[in-house]
Amino acid sequence: MSVTLFDRAELLENLDGDAEFADSILGDAQVEIPKDVAQLKALCSGEELHSIRVCAHTIKGMASNLCAPALRDAAFAIEGAARDGDLEGARAALSELEKIAVMTVEAIKA
Amino acid sequence: MKILLAEDDKISRRLLERVFSGYGYDVVSASDGDEAWRILEEPEHPHLLVLDWMMPGVTGVEIVKRLRERPDGHTYYAIILTSLDTPDDLAYALDGGADEFVSKPYHADALRARANVGRRIVSLHHTLSEKIRLLQEANATISHLAATDELTTLYNRRYFNENLTKSISAAKRYKFPLSLVMVDIDKFKAVNDTYGHSSGDTVLKAFADILRSLARTEDVSARWGGEEFIILLTHTARDGAAVMAERVRSKMASECLRVTSIPVTVSLGVVEWGDGEDPELLIKRADKALYRAKDEGRNRVVLG
Numbered sequence: 001m002s003v004t005l006f007d008r009a010e011l012l013e014n015l016d017g018d019a020e021f022a023d024s025i026l027g028d029a030q031v032e033i034p035k036d037v038a039q040l041k042a043l044c045s046g047e048e049l050h051s052i053r054v055c056a057h058t059i060k061g062m063a064s065n066l067c068a069p070a071l072r073d074a075a076f077a078i079e080g081a082a083r084d085g086d087l088e089g090a091r092a093a094l095s096e097l098e099k100i101a102v103m104t105v106e107a108i109k110a
Numbered sequence: 111m112k113i114l115l116a117e118d119d120k121i122s123r124r125l126l127e128r129v130f131s132g133y134g135y136d137v138v139s140a141s142d143g144d145e146a147w148r149i150l151e152e153p154e155h156p157h158l159l160v161l162d163w164m165m166p167g168v169t170g171v172e173i174v175k176r177l178r179e180r181p182d183g184h185t186y187y188a189i190i191l192t193s194l195d196t197p198d199d200l201a202y203a204l205d206g207g208a209d210e211f212v213s214k215p216y217h218a219d220a221l222r223a224r225a226n227v228g229r230r231i232v233s234l235h236h237t238l239s240e241k242i243r244l245l246q247e248a249n250a251t252i253s254h255l256a257a258t259d260e261l262t263t264l265y266n267r268r269y270f271n272e273n274l275t276k277s278i279s280a281a282k283r284y285k286f287p288l289s290l291v292m293v294d295i296d297k298f299k300a301v302n303d304t305y306g307h308s309s310g311d312t313v314l315k316a317f318a319d320i321l322r323s324l325a326r327t328e329d330v331s332a333r334w335g336g337e338e339f340i341i342l343l344t345h346t347a348r349d350g351a352a353v354m355a356e357r358v359r360s361k362m363a364s365e366c367l368r369v370t371s372i373p374v375t376v377s378l379g380v381v382e383w384g385d386g387e388d389p390e391l392l393i394k395r396a397d398k399a400l401y402r403a404k405d406e407g408r409n410r411v412v413l414g
Contacts, residue, residue: 057164057193058118061162062119066121
């Protein structure tokens with residue numbers, strides 16, 4: 001894995017060193033990431049490309065805010081596939097995102 | 111100032127709330143576009159908005175488009191927050207009605223500074239709206255004063271003349287009868303000389319009350335000048351106007367004394383508008399009938 005999973009130092013810097021707030025949103029992230037990934041997985045089993053795109057976009061935004069670039073990039077790939085009407089491409093990228101999501105949550109917990 | 115933050119992702123929403131908390135903003139949050147729209151339909155809702163473009167339900171840009179169609183649509187300041195950042199995206203959002211477009215990832219201080227611009231503009235809108243409301247109230251007061259006699263609060267001569275001209279035009283067009291009653295308080299000079307001007311004013315006010323109590327909603331009663339009054343009765347022929355005039359005469363004769371302790375009567379001249387007659391001529395005929403009533407001994411109604 002060449003892309004960083006989670007950069008705590010960057011997050012703290014973005015939050016002006018507010019460690020308490022950082023811990024608070026990281027606590028939320030441990031709940032939100034699996035929830036959103038499960039939602040995306042459910043959507044990928046259907047054919048509603050717009051909903052897949054919106055959900056992947058949400059995960060991308062969250063990952064970006066959390067300084068979790070690997071998850072951001074994986075979500076971006078699915079969002080792009082959905083935008084281009086490539087349902088199979090979105091489905092194919094899902095398993096990679098699921099793996100990265102699990103690792104990201106572990107990195108956040110560490 | 112209230113600010114609405116609409117962002118579907120919880121973490122992004124919390125970060126956004128943090129940008130504005132403690133900087134004089136009263137933060138209202140929505141977790142999707144539908145919730146944001148519900149908030150914007152409540153009374154006392156925010157007018158400064160930071161909306162994520164892409165959200166489940168209504169998108170941020172759709173919210174702005176809908177807002178601009180409302181009568182108060184110009185009073186909002188909307189910042190669209192998005193990771194869509196091509197020139198086409200920017201043009202689409204701004205043409206849709208957004209005031210500002212901020213790309214993600216945003217810099218907290220820069221986003222707040224843009225919202226501060228919005229806060230100044232929204233404040234300006236509020237101030238202007240309040241000034242316009244006060245101006246409208248003042249105009250209404252001025253219009254009322256311009257049409258009203260200060261002492262009796264009946265209509266004044268100017269308003270009456272405008273109304274008479276319009277009513278005659280309508281009577282011509284729709285062929286309905288219209289009558290005038292000209293009234294003069296008998297020996298009013300003697301009232302002033304004997305009891306003083308303040309008592310004279312009391313008599314004028316008491317007579318105005320009598321006119322108000324007897325007039326129909328559509329009648330126009332006015333102080334013509336001094337102790338002279340005039341009543342316009344639309345959809346009323348001369349006989350009907352004479353009945354009304356007699357009621358006025360009778361009520362004044364019986365009630366004014368009780369109100370003012372001064373025995374005062376009135377004389378009245380009644381005329382009906384004839385097709386083609388102009389307002390000046392009609393008034394002149396009413397005046398003539400009134401002076402016949404005076405000549406014939408006062409406290410009476412004369413038909414002209």
